[in-house]
Amino acid sequence: MNFLKKSRLVITFKVSVGDEPNKLFVYLDGKKSVEKPFPTGRRYGGGPEYVERYENWHTGYDEKVAIDVPPRKHEIRPVVVGKDRSVVSYVFERYLCLEESRPLHVTGFRTTNAAFLWVHNKSSIWLREWLGKNHITIEGACVWVYSTGI
DSSP, rough: OOOSSEEEEEEEEEEEEEEEOEEEEEEETTTTEEEEEOOOSSSSSSSEEEEEETTEEEEEEEEEEEEEEEEEEEOOOEESSSEEEEEEEEEETTTBBBBOOOOEEEEEEEOOOEEEEEEETTOOOHHHHHHOOOOOTTOOOOOOOOOOOO
């Protein structure tokens, strides 16, 4: 993501499921910014509940973890480790981002005899069609398909 101004990532850790070693890590540009334990069990969080059927704990937290993000291009990677899973949500505060994206997106697959491509002009959306506006064309666009022999 390319941030135009200083922002802040706020992750709300809601529920931790599993056993004691559950942790949240957040990496900013490949460097660890946050390492915070969210253990489960009788002694932790708010209202822990043991689920016999799955042999693990559901422990409520509703705790916020914030990371300041300076202006420029960044890679942000949150990771949760532990026995089972966690429930989190996130939001960027003061978020102004410029995505570097090309207007043409191509995806597809190939079979033994054929290649099937979907070419999507990101500037041509259903709303323009609905409103009866002209299509936005991409001059000089060219899609090359190479055979890799695989």
